[in-house]
Amino acid sequence: xxxxxxxxxxxxxxxxxxxxxxxxxxxxxxxxxxxxxxxxxxxxxxxxxxxxxxxxxxxxxxxxxxxxxxxxxxxxxxxxxxxxxxxxxxxxxxxxxxxxxxxxxxxxxxxxxxxxxxxxxxxxxxxxxxxxxxxxxxxxxxxxxxxxxxxxxxxxxxxxxxxxxxxxxxxxxxxxxxxxxxxxxxxxxxxxxxxxxxxxxxxxxxxxxxxxxxxxxxxxxxxxxxxxxxxxxxxxxxxxxxxxxxxxxxxxxxxxxxxxxxxxxxxxxxxxxxxx
Amino acid sequence: xxxxxxxxxxxxxxxxxxxxxxxxxxxxxxxxxxxxxxxxxxxxxxxxxxxxxxxxxxxxxxxxxxxxxxxxxxxxxxxxxxxxxxxxxxxxxxxxxxxxxxxxxxxxxxxxxxxxxxxxxxxxxxxxxxxxxxxxxxxxxxxxxxxxxxxxxxxxxxxxxxxxxxxxxxxxxxxxxxxxxxxxxxxxxxxxxxxxxxxxxxxxxxxxxxxxxxxxxxxxxxxxxxxxxxxxxxxxxxxxxxxxxxxxxxxxxxxxxxxxxxxxxxxxxxxxxxxxxxxxxxxxxxxxxxxxxxxxxxxx
Numbered sequence: 001x002x003x004x005x006x007x008x009x010x011x012x013x014x015x016x017x018x019x020x021x022x023x024x025x026x027x028x029x030x031x032x033x034x035x036x037x038x039x040x041x042x043x044x045x046x047x048x049x050x051x052x053x054x055x056x057x058x059x060x061x062x063x064x065x066x067x068x069x070x071x072x073x074x075x076x077x078x079x080x081x082x083x084x085x086x087x088x089x090x091x092x093x094x095x096x097x098x099x100x101x102x103x104x105x106x107x108x109x110x111x112x113x114x115x116x117x118x119x120x121x122x123x124x125x126x127x128x129x130x131x132x133x134x135x136x137x138x139x140x141x142x143x144x145x146x147x148x149x150x151x152x153x154x155x156x157x158x159x160x161x162x163x164x165x166x167x168x169x170x171x172x173x174x175x176x177x178x179x180x181x182x183x184x185x186x187x188x189x190x191x192x193x194x195x196x197x198x199x200x201x202x203x204x205x206x207x208x209x210x211x212x213x214x215x216x217x218x219x220x221x222x223x224x225x226x227x228x229x230x231x232x233x234x235x236x237x238x239x240x241x242x243x244x245x246x247x248x249x250x251x252x253x254x255x256x257x258x259x260x261x262x263x264x265x266x267x268x269x270x271x272x273x274x275x276x
Numbered sequence: 277x278x279x280x281x282x283x284x285x286x287x288x289x290x291x292x293x294x295x296x297x298x299x300x301x302x303x304x305x306x307x308x309x310x311x312x313x314x315x316x317x318x319x320x321x322x323x324x325x326x327x328x329x330x331x332x333x334x335x336x337x338x339x340x341x342x343x344x345x346x347x348x349x350x351x352x353x354x355x356x357x358x359x360x361x362x363x364x365x366x367x368x369x370x371x372x373x374x375x376x377x378x379x380x381x382x383x384x385x386x387x388x389x390x391x392x393x394x395x396x397x398x399x400x401x402x403x404x405x406x407x408x409x410x411x412x413x414x415x416x417x418x419x420x421x422x423x424x425x426x427x428x429x430x431x432x433x434x435x436x437x438x439x440x441x442x443x444x445x446x447x448x449x450x451x452x453x454x455x456x457x458x459x460x461x462x463x464x465x466x467x468x469x470x471x472x473x474x475x476x477x478x479x480x481x482x483x484x485x486x487x488x489x490x491x492x493x494x495x496x497x498x499x500x501x502x503x504x505x506x507x508x509x510x511x512x513x514x515x516x517x518x519x520x521x522x523x524x525x526x527x528x529x530x531x532x533x534x535x536x537x538x539x540x541x542x543x544x545x546x547x548x549x550x551x552x553x554x555x556x557x558x559x560x561x562x563x564x565x566x567x568x569x570x571x572x573x574x575x576x
Contacts, residue, residue, distance in 0.1 A: 110296065120548070126535070153296060229510060
């Protein structure tokens with residue numbers, strides 16, 4: 001057991017204060033979501049609700065078609081996750097384990113694309129998708145996930161580089177194709193990093209506001225993020241309902257974070273090149 | 277027989293990277309070439325595209341006041357948020373790396389806000405920043421400070437967003453922590469023998485060894501900060517730019533030009549100017565990196 005003396009005690013106390021500051025906004029969201037409006041406006045504000053109104057959640061869920069938004073969001077998110085996991089793992093294998101002319105040049109180009117500001121491609125992509133008749137459909141949100149993402153390819157490649165080449169060489173000697181090796185050897189070995197990619201891309205798709213805002217016009221097609229934005233103007237300053245809505249939308253991510261924390265952190269370690 | 281992995285499998289290699297190659301051509305390179313070309317036209321998606329030379333760029337630099345406002349706002353945000361989050365993340369990581377009991381729990385708590393984003397978070401901060409009933413001004417009130425009107429006061433809108441960014445500093449903290457944990461302990465023992473104090477230890481042992489991560493963090497967070505959009509869009513009531521356009525960031529200006537008035541040619545000239553700024557900054561960073569970033573194994 002580590003001891004707490006002198007300077008370490010001060011550090012410990014600083015970290016405690018920091019943690020309280022970090023968690024306070026989240027508690028404030030929960031607490032506000034449970035108060036009646038009168039209590040929110042009273043001064044000084046109460047830290048714990050005097051009058052716990054769980055009905056705020058039911059009111060919120062019924063005030064806007066959140067069930068529909070949830071179904072839409074799940075549909076998009078699921079397809080984005082499938083696309084990201086399969087395609088990026090496939091491409092990363094090519095970059096990590098197959099020798100071919102031009103490989104390093106293409107990999108450098110891939111890394112360079114991560115530095116392009118999103119709006120540089122967003123505007124012409126919008127024109128492209130509108131020409132294809134894809135506006136007000138989910139296609140612009142889903143299809144790009146099946147063409148690989150530079151960050152995930154980089155992450156998976158870093159992981160694949162750690163897997164010994166002898167394994168693949170042996171399989172090649174036995175006449176296995178690269179596709180066979182990828183599917184039967186690499187994918188099973190890379191479950192942890194695939195989980196990381198799945199979680200990061202779930203998070204990305206679930207939290208995406210810009211894409212749906214640009215491409216979806218029809219309210220029946222809205223996602224939770226867009227729905228919440230619309231609900232914000234409808235509920236005006238009814239902060240209890242707005243906080244209930246926000247918490248509902250954030251909750252799946254918070255739960256996933258606590259269950260799969262290890263994979264979140266694994267991804268960060270790999271992309272920083274730490275350990276290795 | 278040649279070693280299987282050293283033999284070139286050209287067609288199989290290209291087959292594997294094909295999805296990304298296609299995506300690169302159709303979703304990145306193609307659109308960028310089109311947009312470079314269209315930035316010299318008056319393209320508006322409906323009428324015929326006319327070549328207008330450099331007039332979009334001229335308008336941008338000489339006639340469009342809101343372009344300069346948005347550029348100023350964006351630089352203000354970058355210049356404050358990047359150093360603050362970088363230093364904040366580094367300090368947190370240094371504290372966490374001290375071998376404190378509960379290190380894992382602290383790490384979890386600090387990291388949590390970094391995975392939360394989207395409209396839910398913006399609404400939470402709008403409530404916390406609310407001048408009368410918000411948490412922040414209430415807490416400031418407890419210590420006798422009369423808090424500003426935050427999102428309603430043009431002087432305080434950008435600081436409010438920077439404050440919100442600071443909340444999720446735990447993401448880059450993890451990068452620093454991973455890197456700190458790989459600093460060999462023996463170096464500190466040598467340092468202790470030499471009588472180094474904590475500042476010397478940081479300045480001459482820790483910092484040089486984590487410079488690659490500092491460099492990486494600086495580049496990614498600068499590029500990220502230039503692209504601030506969703507926060508400002510939601511928190512300025514549908515992208516109107518907030519009080520006195522104080523939240524009209526560069527991307528918001530592009531958005532309004534491209535998707536509100538379909539001034540596509542002009543919007544694309546703005547995106548290309550942003551690209552040039554980011555590219556120059558990144559190249560400058562890489563050039564300057566040789567002076568301070570330390571890579572193990574290249575002692576020159």
